[in-house]
Amino acid sequence: DQAPERIKIVCTTSVLMDPATFIGGDKVEAISIADPTLCPHLQADIIPNRIQLNMDFIKKADVFMAYNDNNDKNINMPAVENFMEANGFGSVEWRTVSDPSRGWNTPTTAKLLASEVFGWLVEEDPANEGYYQERYDEYVESFDAVEPTDAEREQLNQTKVIVMLWQREPVEKWLGMEVVNFFAPEFVMNGTKTAEKVVDDIILDPEKYADVEYVIENMQSGELGKGIEEALLDRGINAERVIFTNFPRSILGVDTIPQVLSYNKQLVL
Amino acid sequence: MFGFLIENNVVCHAVEAMVFASIACGILGVIISRMSLSSLGFTMSHAAFAGAAIGMFLGIGSQMAAIFFSAFVAALIGPVSDKAKMAADATLGVLFAMSMAVAIFLVSYMQYMGRGLTATNLLFGNVISLYREDIYALAAVSALTVIFVLAFFKEISALMFNMKIAEASGVRVKLVYYILLFIVAISVSLSLNIVGGLLIFVLLVTPASIASQFCFNVRSMFVAAPMIALSVSALGVWAGFKFTLPIAPLVALLLTFVFAISVILSFKRRINYKKY
Amino acid sequence: MFGFLIENNVVCHAVEAMVFASIACGILGVIISRMSLSSLGFTMSHAAFAGAAIGMFLGIGSQMAAIFFSAFVAALIGPVSDKAKMAADATLGVLFAMSMAVAIFLVSYMQYMGRGLTATNLLFGNVISLYREDIYALAAVSALTVIFVLAFFKEISALMFNMKIAEASGVRVKLVYYILLFIVAISVSLSLNIVGGLLIFVLLVTPASIASQFCFNVRSMFVAAPMIALSVSALGVWAGFKFTLPIAPLVALLLTFVFAISVILSFKRRINYKKY
Amino acid sequence: MSIIELNEIYTAYEGGDKPVIRDLSLSVKPGEYVVIGGPNSAGKTTLLESINGLIRITHGSATVCGLDLRRSGNEVRRRVGYVIQNFYFDPFTPFTVEEVVMMGRYGRMGLLKRPSRSDFEAVDKAIRLVGIEELAEKTIGTLSGGQQQKTMIAHNIAKEPEVMMLDEPFSNLDFNAREYLQGIFKNMAGNGTPILMVSHAFDGLPETRIHLVVMNRGRITYDNVCDADEVEPIIRDECAVV
Amino acid sequence: MSIIELNEIYTAYEGGDKPVIRDLSLSVKPGEYVVIGGPNSAGKTTLLESINGLIRITHGSATVCGLDLRRSGNEVRRRVGYVIQNFYFDPFTPFTVEEVVMMGRYGRMGLLKRPSRSDFEAVDKAIRLVGIEELAEKTIGTLSGGQQQKTMIAHNIAKEPEVMMLDEPFSNLDFNAREYLQGIFKNMAGNGTPILMVSHAFDGLPETRIHLVVMNRGRITYDNVCDADEVEPIIRDECAVV
Numbered sequence A: 001d002q003a004p005e006r007i008k009i010v011c012t013t014s015v016l017m018d019p020a021t022f023i024g025g026d027k028v029e030a031i032s033i034a035d036p037t038l039c040p041h042l043q044a045d046i047i048p049n050r051i052q053l054n055m056d057f058i059k060k061a062d063v064f065m066a067y068n069d070n071n072d073k074n075i076n077m078p079a080v081e082n083f084m085e086a087n088g089f090g091s092v093e094w095r096t097v098s099d100p101s102r103g104w105n106t107p108t109t110a111k112l113l114a115s116e117v118f119g120w121l122v123e124e125d126p127a128n129e130g131y132y133q134e135r136y137d138e139y140v141e142s143f144d145a146v147e148p149t150d151a152e153r154e155q156l157n158q159t160k161v162i163v164m165l166w167q168r169e170p171v172e173k174w175l176g177m178e179v180v181n182f183f184a185p186e187f188v189m190n191g192t193k194t195a196e197k198v199v200d201d202i203i204l205d206p207e208k209y210a211d212v213e214y215v216i217e218n219m220q221s222g223e224l225g226k227g228i229e230e231a232l233l234d235r236g237i238n239a240e241r242v243i244f245t246n247f248p249r250s251i252l253g254v255d256t257i258p259q260v261l262s263y264n265k266q267l268v269l
Numbered sequence B, C: 001m002f003g004f005l006i007e008n009n010v011v012c013h014a015v016e017a018m019v020f021a022s023i024a025c026g027i028l029g030v031i032i033s034r035m036s037l038s039s040l041g042f043t044m045s046h047a048a049f050a051g052a053a054i055g056m057f058l059g060i061g062s063q064m065a066a067i068f069f070s071a072f073v074a075a076l077i078g079p080v081s082d083k084a085k086m087a088a089d090a091t092l093g094v095l096f097a098m099s100m101a102v103a104i105f106l107v108s109y110m111q112y113m114g115r116g117l118t119a120t121n122l123l124f125g126n127v128i129s130l131y132r133e134d135i136y137a138l139a140a141v142s143a144l145t146v147i148f149v150l151a152f153f154k155e156i157s158a159l160m161f162n163m164k165i166a167e168a169s170g171v172r173v174k175l176v177y178y179i180l181l182f183i184v185a186i187s188v189s190l191s192l193n194i195v196g197g198l199l200i201f202v203l204l205v206t207p208a209s210i211a212s213q214f215c216f217n218v219r220s221m222f223v224a225a226p227m228i229a230l231s232v233s234a235l236g237v238w239a240g241f242k243f244t245l246p247i248a249p250l251v252a253l254l255l256t257f258v259f260a261i262s263v264i265l266s267f268k269r270r271i272n273y274k275k276y
Numbered sequence D, E: 001m002s003i004i005e006l007n008e009i010y011t012a013y014e015g016g017d018k019p020v021i022r023d024l025s026l027s028v029k030p031g032e033y034v035v036i037g038g039p040n041s042a043g044k045t046t047l048l049e050s051i052n053g054l055i056r057i058t059h060g061s062a063t064v065c066g067l068d069l070r071r072s073g074n075e076v077r078r079r080v081g082y083v084i085q086n087f088y089f090d091p092f093t094p095f096t097v098e099e100v101v102m103m104g105r106y107g108r109m110g111l112l113k114r115p116s117r118s119d120f121e122a123v124d125k126a127i128r129l130v131g132i133e134e135l136a137e138k139t140i141g142t143l144s145g146g147q148q149q150k151t152m153i154a155h156n157i158a159k160e161p162e163v164m165m166l167d168e169p170f171s172n173l174d175f176n177a178r179e180y181l182q183g184i185f186k187n188m189a190g191n192g193t194p195i196l197m198v199s200h201a202f203d204g205l206p207e208t209r210i211h212l213v214v215m216n217r218g219r220i221t222y223d224n225v226c227d228a229d230e231v232e233p234i235i236r237d238e239c240a241v242v
C-alpha cells in the first residue's frame, strides 16, 4: 500500500500496450481496449464492455495512447472519448504516433514506436526518466534478440516468397526475403494485385515462381492467398502458405511485439 | 431520474437507460414476436451501418445518413412485404442482405482507398457512455413508442389477431401495418444508437418470449414483457457493476436463463392429470 | 470441376463454390422462406463465434468448438420451439441473442483477465481464397443437403403445407421437423465456414423470394430458386473478376436488384381486367 | 332506396386468369332477408367480398350504404358486418372472446378512440345475445369450432352493422344455436338491417319472405322473392340444370 | 372384434384446467356407420383427435386398428383417415390439389419411399371419386371453401384408411356434393371401413343402420344403434334434456 501510485495508461490496442507496459515497468499499469481481429458487430459490442470492465481505471487514467490509424480514429478513440465526456470525467488528450502509416512489424519501426512511447512516459513522469531509459534500452535490445542470425539471414536471403501487401515491408526489408510477387484486396492498386491476377501471372510465367517457398498471408486481412498456394502446388512448386500476424495477443502465447516478430520469422525458417 | 438515488452518474445513467430501453423494447417485443419479426433488430442495425457507410462515401454526415437510410429501409418493409406477397420475415431477410452488401462494399472500397474504415462507433451506443441528453433522447423514444402503441392499440391488436378479420371490420389494415412496421423499426434503430446492439436484440425477443410462457392474453403480455425486461436488466446492471462483469452480455445471459427456466415451468405444455 | 474450362484456379474455385453454394442455399432457401426462418443464417454465424470464444476460453481448439457449439444451437431450435410453443423465428431470435452474449461475454472477460484472442476472422471463409479441398467439402455439404431434401421431400413438403394435416396423415412431424431444422442449420454453418457470411445470408433468402414471385408451386420453386441463384451468382463472379469488385457484396446487390425487378413484374398481384 | 346496388360488376382475383364474378347486378333493400345459394365455386364468397370491398371490382359500379364502393371501401367495411367462411385460430392466439367481439367495433370507433361505454354495452349485449357469456374470458384458440363460430357472429353483431353478410354462418353450430341465431337474424332484418346469407343448408330458414339469389359460374341465375320453403327446391332446380 | 376400443379414457389439453373427455368408453366394429352428435363444445372433435392420438389420453386404455394407441400413435394415424373441422390455407400456399391429395398417402408410404404407381392410382381414383379432376393442377389456396373441403376429403380417401373419421365434412358443400359424398361414405362402410362422422346436419344420412353416439360435456350420453331418420330426434331429445 505504501508503494507510489502507478501511472495509469489506456491504450487503444495491444500494439501500444506492449511497449507501454514494458518500458513503464513497475511504474505504470496499462490496458488496451480494442481487439484487432473480430467481426465488426461483435467489435462494436465488445468495446463498450471492455470500457465498462475497466471503468474505474479509465476514469482515473493519466495517459491515453493511440496509434491514430483509421481503426483508432473511427472506433477506439471515440469510444473512450465518449465514455469520458458523457460521464463528466473530462476530455481525453491523446498521445498519438507521429506517422500512423508507419508500421511496427519490423524491429526498426517497432523501435521507432518504442521511442515515441518512451518520450510520452518521460513527458508524463520526468522524475523517473532514468528508470524509463533503462527499460527502454532493454526493450530495444529485446528486438535485437529476434533479429535473424547470420545463418538464418543467409537462408532467408535465398527464400523466395509471395506476400500479402501489408506484410511486404518486414518480409523484404527486415527478413530480406526475395518477394517474387505480392497480393492485395480488390480496391488496392486498382485491382491489379488481387490473388486472381497473381495466379494469372503464375499461369503465364511459371518459371518466375519456380523457387517460391512461402505464400505469406496477413492475419488481419482475412484469407486471400489459398488459391496462390494451390496454383503453385499444381505446378509442382512446393510452396507453403503461412499466416503472419501484426498484433500481440492475436495468437496464444504471442504476447509482445518482439514475440510477434519472432513468431513471424519462425514461420519462414 | 434516479440521480437522487444513485450518486455515481455512470451507474445512474446506465440504470436509467436500461429502464427506458426495457420498457420500449419489452412492449415492441410482444408485437415483434407475434408477427414473426425477430430479425428486425438485426436488419435495422445493418441498415444503419449501411447508411453510415453511404454517408461517409458521399462525404455527408454519416450519422444523418444512417438515420435516413434506416428510415428508408424501415419504410420499405411494409410495402415490399405487401407487394411481394411475402411474410415480413422474408422481406427483412432480403433487406438485411442488401444493407449488409451495401455496407461491406462501401467499407472495403473506402478502406482500401485510404478513406477511413468503419463507422460502427457512430451507430452503436453504449449504456455506460451516456450523456444526460442521451437519456432524454432515449426517454423520448420510449415515451413515443409507448404512446404510439397506446394510441393505436386497437388497430395493432386487430392486426395481431387476424389481418383479414381486421380489414373486414373496417380497420385500415395496410396503412396501420405500414406505419406499425415503420415506427417499430425506427424506434429500434434510435434505441440501438443509444443503448447498443446486443441489448436491443435481446430485449426485443427474449422478454416477450418469456412472457408468452405464462400469459395467454396479449394485454397481460404487454404488461409482463416490459416488467420482466425491467427486473432482469436491473439485476444485470447491479450485478455488472458490483462484480465487474460486462453488463450487456450479462443481461442477455440472465434473460436467456430466465427464458430457459420459464419454458421448463410454463403452464402451456402442462397436462392436467386430474379426473374432474 | 471447371478446371478444364477455367485455368486460373482462384477464378475456377470461386465459380465452383458459387455453383455449389447456390444450389444448396437456393434449395434450403425455399424451405426457409416458407417456414419464416430467414434469421437462421445469422443465428448460425453468431453461434459459430460463440463456439470459437468458448473454445478459446477453455483453451481447446476454437475451430472445433465453433462446430460443436453450432451443432448444439442447431439441435436446440426444434425442441425449444416445440416446448416453448413458439414460432421458430422467435426461437432463432432468442438463440441468436444468447450466442452473441456468450461470445461477447467471453471475449470481453478474457481480455479483462489479460488473456488474448485468436483470429476469429479465420472462422469465415471467402470465395476468392479456397483450396480444392474446400471445394470438395462444399460439394459434399451441397450434395448432402440436396440428398437430404430429396430423401425427405415428402415429409418436408407435408410440413411446409400444414403441420397438423401432416401429423394426422401419419408423418412423424416432430422428428422430421427437428431433423430438418438441424440439417438446415448445420449445412448453413458448414457453408458459412467456406464461403463466408454475406453470400450465405443472401443466397438463403433472396433467390427463394425471387422464385416466389413467379412460382405458385413448391416444386417449381425448388427448381427456380437454385437456378436464379446460380445464374445471378455466375454473373456476379464474372463481373467481380472482370472489374475487380468484391464478389460477395456484388452478388448480393445483383440479387437484390433482380428481386426488385421481379416484384415489379410479378404475376402475383396482377389483376386481369378482361371480361371473359 | 337500395342499400346495396351492384351494376354489371366484374371481380377478378390478383393473379387469377379470368374474372370470377361476371356482369353481375344486384339490388338489396333495407330489411330484406337475402339468401345466396348455388353450387361450390359459384362465386358466392367472392360476391360478398366484392360488396364490402375486400376484393376490388374491376368493372361496373357499386354503391353500398350510399357510398361509392370504389372510393370508400373502408367506410363501407365499417358499416357492413361480414362473418367469414373459413378461419383458423391457433390454440395460442392471445385474445379473449371478449376482446375479439370488441374488435368488431374497432373500425367504426375510428382512429385514436378508445372503447367507450356504449362500445362495452354493445359487446356485452352481443355476447349475451349469442349466448357465450361463460366464454368471455377464454382465449379464442382454445374454443371448439362452434364456439369460435359463435364468437365471430357476436363480433359482427356487436358491430351493429347496416348490412349483415354471413358466409355459411351455421356450419359449425348445433341445432339449438342454429335455430336461435336464425331468429336473431330474422329480427335484425325485421329492424331494417338487410341480411345476406350464403348457405347450403336451408332447413331452419325463418318464416319471412326471402329474397333468393342463386349463383352459378360467377353469374346470377335466379333473383326473386320467394317463401322459405321454396328456397331449397328452387336452388336444387337451378343447380340441377347445369 | 372391434376396430376401435376405448376404455374409460380421459383427455386433457396442454394448458387446459380440466379434462375435456371424461370417463368415456366406446367400441366401434368394422363396417359401422357411426354418427357422433351433440351440442357445441361437447368434446366431439376432441374425441376424434383422441382416437388417432393427435391429443394424448391421460387415463384409460385405447386400442385402434389392433394397436395400442399410447404406444403406436403414429402408426394409428397412418391407418386412420381424419378430415379436420377447421382449416385455412392462405391464397399463396404453394401446393396443388393433386399434391395435397397425394399427401394423404405420405404417412403410409413410410420414410424414404417415393410415390409408386399404386399411390398415383389411388390419388387419381380419389380425385375422380370426389369429382375435382379439373382442379388437380390448381393451388389449394385459390379454391373456394367447398373445393378445399372436397380436396381434404379426397386427401383422406386416397389414404385408403382402415377407419374414416370426418369432422363436419359437409359444412361447405353444396347439395349435390353432400348427397354424392354421403353415398361414397356409405359404400366405404359397406366395404368394412367404419365411418365416424361428427355432424350437426342429418338430412342426407344414408339409409343404413346407424351407430349413434351423442356426447355432452365430455361424456357419452347415448350410444346405440338406430335408423337414419331417428338420428335427429334422438339428438334433439338428448340435447334438450341438458
Ligand SMILES: Nc1ncnc2c1ncn2[C@@H]1O[C@H](COP(=O)(O)OP(=O)(O)OP(=O)(O)O)[C@@H](O)[C@H]1O
Residues within 6 Å of the ligand: D091, D141, D142, D143, D144, D145, D146, D147, D172, E013, E014, E015, E016, E020, E039, E040, E041, E042, E043, E044, E045, E046, E047, E085
Ligand atoms: N387447444 C385447446 N386447449 C384447451 N381447451 C380446448 C382446446 N381445444 C378445445 N378445448 C375445449 O374442449 C372442449 C371441447 O371442444 P371440442 O372442440 O372437442 O368440441 P366439439 O364437440 O367438437 O364442439 P363443436 O361442435 O363446436 O365443434 C371445449 O370446451 C373447448 O373449449
Ligand SMILES: Nc1ncnc2c1ncn2[C@@H]1O[C@H](COP(=O)(O)OP(=O)(O)OP(=O)(O)O)[C@@H](O)[C@H]1O
Residues within 6 Å of the ligand: D013, D014, D015, D016, D020, D039, D040, D041, D042, D043, D044, D045, D046, D047, D085, E091, E141, E142, E143, E144, E145, E146, E147, E172
Ligand atoms: N385467392 C384466389 N385466387 C384466385 N382464384 C380464387 C381465389 N379465391 C377463389 N378463387 C376462385 O374463385 C371462384 C369462386 O370462389 P368462391 O370462393 O367465391 O366460391 P363460393 O361460391 O363461395 O364456393 P363455396 O360454396 O365452395 O364456398 C372459384 O373458382 C375459386 O377457384
Ligand SMILES: [Mg+2]
Residues within 6 Å of the ligand: D044, D045, D046, D085, D167, E144, E145, E146
Ligand atoms: Mg364460399
Ligand SMILES: [Mg+2]
Residues within 6 Å of the ligand: D144, D145, D146, E044, E045, E046, E085, E167
Ligand atoms: Mg368440433
Ligand SMILES: [Zn+2]
Residues within 6 Å of the ligand: A039, A040, A041, A042, C046
Ligand atoms: Zn456479426
